[in-house]
Amino acid sequence: MAKMAADGKIFNIGIVGLGDNGMMHLNGFKKLPDCRVAAVCDKRDEARERAMGVLKDSSVVSTPDYKKLCAMPELDAVCVCTPTFTHTPIASLAIECGKDVLLEKPIAPNIEEVDAFIVKAFKTDRIVQVGLVYRYCNLYRTLAAMVEKGDFGDVMMAYCKEYRDNFPTQWFFETEKSGGALLDKNCHHFDLFSWFIRSRPYRVFAMGGQHVVKGKSVKVNCSYAPDQNLMIKNPDIVDHAFVLVEYENGARANLGLCMYEVDPLEGLEIGIIGSNGSHALAKRDVTLNAGGGPQGMMREVPVDYVSDNLGIGHIGAHIQHVEFVQRMRDRRQPFASLLRARESMVVCMAAERSIKEKREVKISEYDSPAIKRLMKKYAAEFESASPSPLPAPRRPKEAKASREKELVDAFVTLVRLLMGKRPLGKAAPFARDTFVAAAKRINADSAYLKMAKGLNTVVTFEYPGKEPIAAVIRDGKLEIVPSRTVVEEARVIFTEKGWEELQAGDSIYRVFLSGNIKVDGDPGKLRPYTEAFLRIGKSLSAD
Ligand SMILES: NC(=O)c1ccc[n+]([C@@H]2O[C@H](COP(=O)([O-])OP(=O)(O)OC[C@H]3O[C@@H](n4cnc5c(N)ncnc54)[C@H](O)[C@@H]3O)[C@@H](O)[C@H]2O)c1
Numbered sequence: 001m002a003k004m005a006a007d008g009k010i011f012n013i014g015i016v017g018l019g020d021n022g023m024m025h026l027n028g029f030k031k032l033p034d035c036r037v038a039a040v041c042d043k044r045d046e047a048r049e050r051a052m053g054v055l056k057d058s059s060v061v062s063t064p065d066y067k068k069l070c071a072m073p074e075l076d077a078v079c080v081c082t083p084t085f086t087h088t089p090i091a092s093l094a095i096e097c098g099k100d101v102l103l104e105k106p107i108a109p110n111i112e113e114v115d116a117f118i119v120k121a122f123k124t125d126r127i128v129q130v131g132l133v134y135r136y137c138n139l140y141r142t143l144a145a146m147v148e149k150g151d152f153g154d155v156m157m158a159y160c161k162e163y164r165d166n167f168p169t170q171w172f173f174e175t176e177k178s179g180g181a182l183l184d185k186n187c188h189h190f191d192l193f194s195w196f197i198r199s200r201p202y203r204v205f206a207m208g209g210q211h212v213v214k215g216k217s218v219k220v221n222c223s224y225a226p227d228q229n230l231m232i233k234n235p236d237i238v239d240h241a242f243v244l245v246e247y248e249n250g251a252r253a254n255l256g257l258c259m260y261e262v263d264p265l266e267g268l269e270i271g272i273i274g275s276n277g278s279h280a281l282a283k284r285d286v287t288l289n290a291g292g293g294p295q296g297m298m299r300e301v302p303v304d305y306v307s308d309n310l311g312i313g314h315i316g317a318h319i320q321h322v323e324f325v326q327r328m329r330d331r332r333q334p335f336a337s338l339l340r341a342r343e344s345m346v347v348c349m350a351a352e353r354s355i356k357e358k359r360e361v362k363i364s365e366y367d368s369p370a371i372k373r374l375m376k377k378y379a380a381e382f383e384s385a386s387p388s389p390l391p392a393p394r395r396p397k398e399a400k401a402s403r404e405k406e407l408v409d410a411f412v413t414l415v416r417l418l419m420g421k422r423p424l425g426k427a428a429p430f431a432r433d434t435f436v437a438a439a440k441r442i443n444a445d446s447a448y449l450k451m452a453k454g455l456n457t458v459v460t461f462e463y464p465g466k467e468p469i470a471a472v473i474r475d476g477k478l479e480i481v482p483s484r485t486v487v488e489e490a491r492v493i494f495t496e497k498g499w500e501e502l503q504a505g506d507s508i509y510r511v512f513l514s515g516n517i518k519v520d521g522d523p524g525k526l527r528p529y530t531e532a533f534l535r536i537g538k539s540l541s542a543d
Contacts, residue, residue, distance in 0.1 A: 011325055014039035014075045014099075016066045016090055017082030018047040019169070021104060021131075024313030025079045026051055027481070028321040031310060035325060041069040066090050070097045077102065077328060081131075083169070084109050084184065085177040088117040095126040102324050104131040106187050106345050107338065109179030111366055114345060118338045119370050127327045129320075129334035130341035134188050135195070136323060137316030138308045139288055141389035142301060143272070143280055146290065147196050148385055152274025153293070155196045158253035160189040161269040166213060166239075166259045168225035173213070173235035175352075181237045181259055182208075183348040189255055189270065190245070191344035195386070196272050199249035201343065204350035205360045208241025212260040221262050223462070243351040285315045302392035311472035311481035323387070333381055339374060340381070430463040432480060435471065439478040 013029045015022050018040055029035045039061040040051045048062045063069055070078060070093045078094035079102040080087055088108045094101050101121075107114045107130060121128045134140050147155055162185065171177040178184045194201065213220055213235050220232050239260050245253045267284035278293030286305045291298030309317045320336075327334045350361040375382075462468045472479045 009034065009329075011035045011076045011328060012038035012074050013077050013079060014041065014061075014069045014072065015051070015079045015081065016041045016069060017080065017086075017104075018042040018044075018051045019081070020313075022047075022079075022081040023051065023054070024317060025081055025102070025321070026054060027312045028310075028317050029079070030055070031312065031318065032321055032325060035321070038075060039063070039069045039072055041066050067093060070094045070099065075099055077127075077324075080104060083171040083177055084179055085171070088113050091128070092117060092120060095121055095124050095128070098126070100127040100129075100324075100328050102129050102131065102321075105341060106179055106183050106348070107341055109175070109177060109183065111346070111349055114342055115368050115371055118342060118374065121338055122374055125331070127324075127331065127334060128338055129324050129327060130336045130338060131320070132188060132191050132336035132341055132344070133314050133316040133320050134192055135316070135336045135340075136308065136319040137285070137305070138319075138389040138392075139282055139285060139303045139305055139315065140192060140195070141386055142303050142392075143282065143288060144195055144386040145388065146280065146301070147198070147272070147274075151290070151293070152272060152278045152280070153276035154249070154251070154274060155198070155272045156251045156275050157273040158193045158197060158251070159269075159271050160186070160193070160253075160255040162186065162189065162256065163258040163261045164267075165261055166220040166222050168220070168222040168227070168230055170232060173232045173237055175236050178237065179345075179349070180352045181239070182206075182241055182243065182257065182351045183345060185259075186243075186255055186257060186351075187341070187344045187348050190253075190347040191340065192270060193245065193253045193255075194247075194340075194343055194347075197247050197249070197251045197253065199247040199251055201245050201347045201350075201363050202248045203246050203360055203362045204243065204347060204354050206241055206243040206351040206354040208238040208243075208257070208351075208355045210235070210239050213239040221260065227465075238352075238355060241351065241355060243347075243354075245347055245351075304390050304392045306472060306474055307390050311470045311479065319390075333378065335387055337378070337381060339371075339378055342371065430461075430466055432467075432469050435461070435469050435480040439471065439480045442478050 011034060013035055015026055015029070015037060018026065019042075022042070026037055026040070029037050037055055037060060040048055040055070041063050042048050042051070043064050045064075048064070052058075052060065052062055061069070061072065066082075069075070070090070077100040078091070080090050080094065081104045082090060084104075084106055085108070087103060087106075091101050091103045107117060146152070167173075167184075172181075172184060190201070212218075213232065215235075217231050217233055218235060220230055222230065238257075240258045241256070243255045243257075245255075247253070269281060269283050271279065271281040273279045274293060276293040278290065280288065280290040280301075282288045286303075288301040288303050289298055290301055305315060308319045309315050312318060323335065346363055346366045349366065350363060353365075354361045459471045459473070460468050461471070470481050472481060
C-alpha cells in the first residue's frame with residue numbers, strides 16, 4: 001500500500017461510470033491512504049447502490065448526474081469510466097470545474113473529439129492521465145528497462161497476439177460509441193509497441209471484418225459476463241483483424257485480434273525482437289522470457305506481477321492510481337499522457353480506416369497543426385527514460401520449484417484447506433464472504449504459511465452468473481478480492497454441482513483449472529486442466 005505523504009493531504013476523488021471498470025477504480029482509490037472516494041455517479045441506480053455497498057460510507061455523495069458531481073467544490077479529481085462516446089463531454093466539464101482527471105482509454109471514439117479535448121486540456125493547468133494501465137505495470141516496465149539498457153540493440157520488430165472472447169456491453173459493438181474493436185481493445189498494445197520501438201508510427205495496413213459477430217442480433221461469448229445469453233444488436237465493428245504498422249525508423253509490428261474465441265486457450269502474447277537478435281515474449285501479462293542475441297539463451301525474467309495491481313482488476317492498476325496521485329502533487333505530465341495516448345489511438349484509427357477503405361493509411365492523415373505544436377513542446381517526454389518497475393520478489397532457495405508447480409501447489413493447498421477441514425458446511429453459497437472466511441483461517445494456519453512462503457500468484461475463481469473472486473497470494477498470505485477483469489495466473493471454473501461437491505468434500509472432479517498450467521503429455525489428448533487435475537489429485541492423495 002502507498003505511504004501517506006508527509007503533508008497529510010487527502011485527495012477527494014469522484015468516480016463517474018460504475019460499470020466493470022469504474023468499480024476497479026473505486027476499489028483501487030479505496031486502497032490508497034491519501035485518497036477518499038467522496039462521490040460516485042452512474043445513470044443506473046443499481047450501479048450506484050453496488051458502489052455505495054462497497055464504500056460503506058453514507059457521507060459519500062451518490063448521484064446520477066455527472067454535472068452535479070463535477071461541480072462539487074470539495075473534489076480534487078474526477079475519474080471518468082463511462083462508455084467511450086461520453087468521455088470528452090464529462091472530462092471537459094471536469095477540467096472546466098478545476099478538477100484533475102483520470103480518463104479511461106480511449107480518449108474518444110474519433111480524432112476530432114480527441115484533438116479538441118487535448119487542445120482544451122493543455123490550455124489549463126489540469127493533470128489529465130489516460131487509463132493506459134499497461135504503462136504502470138511491472139512486467140512491461142521491466143521490459144522497457146531492458147530495452148532502454150540496450151539489451152535488444154534497437155527494437156525492430158514487435159508483435160501482439162490477442163485471441164480472446166468478446167465483451168459484454170452493447171455500446172462496444174457500435175463504432176460511433178466505442179470507435180471500434182481495435183481502438184477500444186488494442187490502443188494498449190500499439191502503445192506498448194511505440195514505447196519499446198521508440199520511434200513514431202508512419203503507416204498502417206490492416207485487414208479485418210466480421211466472421212461470427214454479425215447480423216441483426218447475435219449472441220456473444222464472454223466468459224466473465226454476468227449474463228451468458230447476451231444478445232448484441234447490429235454490431236458494426238470487426239470481430240477479427242490483422243494489422244501491420246511501420247515506424248519512421250523502419251521497425252515493423254503486427255497485431256492479430258480475434259474476439260470470438262470460446263474458452264480462450266493461451267491469452268495475450270506480446271513480443272519484441274531487436275537488431276542484435278534478442279527476442280522477448282510476454283504471456284498473459286504475467287510471464288516474461290527473453291533470450292538470443294549476445295546473451296545467447298532463453299531465460300525467465302522475474303517480475304512482480306502482483307504488487308502493481310493488488311488484485312483490483314488489471315495489471316498496473318494500483319501503480320496507475322499511486323502515480324496519478326503523485327502527479328496531482330507534483331503537477332508533472334503523467335507517464336500515460338494525453339499525447340502518448342493520442343499516438344496509439346491514431347494507429348488504431350488508421351487500422352480501422354485501412355480495413356474500411358482497403359488501402360494503406362499514412363499516420364500523417366491525422367496530422368493537426370495544434371497537436372504538432374504540443375508534440376514539439378513536450379518532445380522530451382517521448383525521449384525520457386521509463387519509470388522503474390517495483391523489484392521482483394526474491395525467490396527463497398528452497399522454493400526453486402517451477403512456476404507451474406507453484407501455481408498448482410497454491411491451488412491444491414487452497415482447495416485442501418477449503419475442503420479438507422470442511423469449514424463451510426454443505427452447499428455454502430459461492431460468495432466472497434465464504435472465501436474471506438476461509439482465507440482468514442488459512443492465513444492463521446502456520447503449517448500452510450510455512451509451506452507457502454515465497455509463493456506469489458493470483459487464482460481467480462469463477463461460477464456461473466456470479467462475480468468472479470480472486471485470491472491474491474503474496475508471500476503465502478491470501479487476500480480475497482472481487483475481480484471482474486481477471487488478472488489471471490490460474491483460473492478455476494466451478495459448475496454448480498462441482499461447487500457443492502467441493503463443499504461436501506467428496507470430489508473435485510468438476511473444478512476446472514486452466515490458465516498457466518501446461519500439458520506435459522500429448523496436447524492433442526490432454527486438455528490443460530485434465531493434466532492439472534491429475535497433479536492435484538496426486539498431491540491430495542499424497543497428503
Ligand atoms: N484501461 C483498461 O484496461 C480498460 C478496461 C476496461 C474498460 N475500459 C474503458 O472504461 C470505460 C468503461 O468501460 P466498462 O467496461 O466499465 O463499461 P460498462 O458499460 O460496464 O460501464 C459503464 C458505466 O457507465 C454508466 N454511464 C453511461 N453513461 C453515463 C453518464 N452519462 N453518466 C453517468 N454514468 C454513465 C453506465 O450506466 C455503466 O454503469 C470504457 O471507455 C472502456 O473502454 C478500460
